[in-house]
Amino acid sequence: MSRTKDKNPIPSVWTREQRRTDQPALSRDAIVREAIAMLDAEGIEALSMRKLGARLNAGATSLYRHVATKDELMELAVDEVAAEIHVPRAGGPDWRAAVTEAAGSFRTTALRHPWLTLVLGQAGLAYLGPNYMNFSERLAALFTAAGFPEPSRAIDAVFSYVIGMSTTEAAWLTTVARSGESESEFVARLLPAAQRASAGYDHLAAAGPETSAQASDPAKLRDDKFAYGLEVVLDGLALRLPK
Amino acid sequence: MSRTKDKNPIPSVWTREQRRTDQPALSRDAIVREAIAMLDAEGIEALSMRKLGARLNAGATSLYRHVATKDELMELAVDEVAAEIHVPRAGGPDWRAAVTEAAGSFRTTALRHPWLTLVLGQAGLAYLGPNYMNFSERLAALFTAAGFPEPSRAIDAVFSYVIGMSTTEAAWLTTVARSGESESEFVARLLPAAQRASAGYDHLAAAGPETSAQASDPAKLRDDKFAYGLEVVLDGLALRLPK
DNA sequence: CCGCCATGCGTACAGTGTGCGCATCGAAGG
DNA sequence: CCTTCGATGCGCACACTGTACGCATGGCGG
Missing domain, CATH: 1.10.357.10 (Tetracycline Repressor, domain 2)
Known part of the structure; x- marks a missing residue:
């Protein structure tokens, strides 16, 4: 589920988990898509950066590399669904x-x-x-x-x-x-x-x-x-x- | 400003602050009125139970004696301004x-x-x-x-x-x-x-x-x-x- | 092979709504 | 007058939020 979340008792280069590159990489589009899915499924107050990050196998603050702020993310989501009209x-x-x-x-x-x-x-x-x-x-x-x-x-x-x-x-x-x-x-x-x-x-x-x-x-x-x-x-x- | 917030070094019946009954008592109406004032002045995201309590010389959780939940408070505020129409x-x-x-x-x-x-x-x-x-x-x-x-x-x-x-x-x-x-x-x-x-x-x-x-x-x-x-x-x- | 830089993330901070239990009051009853 | 009781206020605590910061890591251009 998570990349490095399971605390490793002996931190070392050898026991460290490899970064999983098979998973779809974090990207602005992927973030917006997943956010929309969460918003549709669980409503606006259920969307938090932490939960969204978890869904993407990522930490909450990783999202901020691709999105300046949660408000900006919402704007992107709005514009995305505007394409459906x-x-x-x-x-x-x-x-x-x-x-x-x-x-x-x-x-x-x-x-x-x-x-x-x-x-x-x-x-x-x-x-x-x-x-x-x-x-x-x-x-x-x-x-x-x-x-x-x-x-x-x-x-x-x-x-x-x-x-x-x-x-x-x-x-x-x-x-x-x-x-x-x-x-x-x-x-x-x-x-x-x-x-x-x-x-x-x-x-x-x-x-x-x-x-x-x-x-x-x-x-x-x-x-x-x-x-x-x-x-x-x-x-x-x-x-x-x-x- | 506050009632008992200034920490008293020697807690005792004699040094304890008196409850100020000259201030308007906390009441549902007073809470709703003050909430509306805050909402008008500072916007919806600036209203928090703590700030609202502070404005009324009260602690945040005191408000819950008169209002079940923040959502309920908002409903009361809506109905209050509905009277202006x-x-x-x-x-x-x-x-x-x-x-x-x-x-x-x-x-x-x-x-x-x-x-x-x-x-x-x-x-x-x-x-x-x-x-x-x-x-x-x-x-x-x-x-x-x-x-x-x-x-x-x-x-x-x-x-x-x-x-x-x-x-x-x-x-x-x-x-x-x-x-x-x-x-x-x-x-x-x-x-x-x-x-x-x-x-x-x-x-x-x-x-x-x-x-x-x-x-x-x-x-x-x-x-x-x-x-x-x-x-x-x-x-x-x-x-x-x-x- | 080295160094750089974009990317991910752990930690931390200030703030939120609210449940819980204690302190304190005014009033009611003996 | 003293006791008791219910209503009220509040300190503390918990789980959770958005996001700033700095470090670790990896792929890539020189």
């Missing part, structure tokens, strides 16, 4: 379909890596990696080709919505995952508490979609909710397209 | 103005407490305090009175946008604050780097609003951007109002 090429016949595709791709990426939105909220988009730049560029191309006179405002409108919804969903899914139950089970178990909590709040009780019937497929419900809001935003934007 | 009473003649008011109030609250969105992203809205419940109830009343057949979907659409934009803005303002400069200075200093970064990205360079002229009043630019996106969403929602 698919934005259709600009100039297609149906800009709404293209934007819907891009928005959906952002959402599924954010839900696949529920720590993404947390880091975005902390770091902002201050330092921009190449993949994120590409993502932005393709979006700008898409909205420009669609004919928006102020593409950046349109982009901000759509993706503020997308980020907001994805953040909320990711937080919810994280809570569900921590419960160890499936989403349906979790919802079913929380239903009585939720109804008790909204007793006395007339409009909340009436407006909430918390009926046991709909709790049977919560994922679809989330999909629909996201699609609905996205249509709302796109409708509003369509009104601003010069005709 | 103003949602107009339902039934007014102009639902758009009312929603705009509520959305703007959420935004200013989130920017006044830039840690709010971070905690929301982490905890989700799983455990709901009374102030947050009130906020939701008033929103439900507002949208129901406006005539939306599915008020919760409309609320989600609007506030996903609001949360997304506020999160991004809060992260930006935090970055600016850490620089020690004013927002205008910060923008001016970053301008050349930003332009260099977007060289080679045609549409980005063309779409970006990063002209030095507009950098003179970045706060107003943000206000306008928020208002623009909100109008987009409200326009989209208006199409769904039964006539």
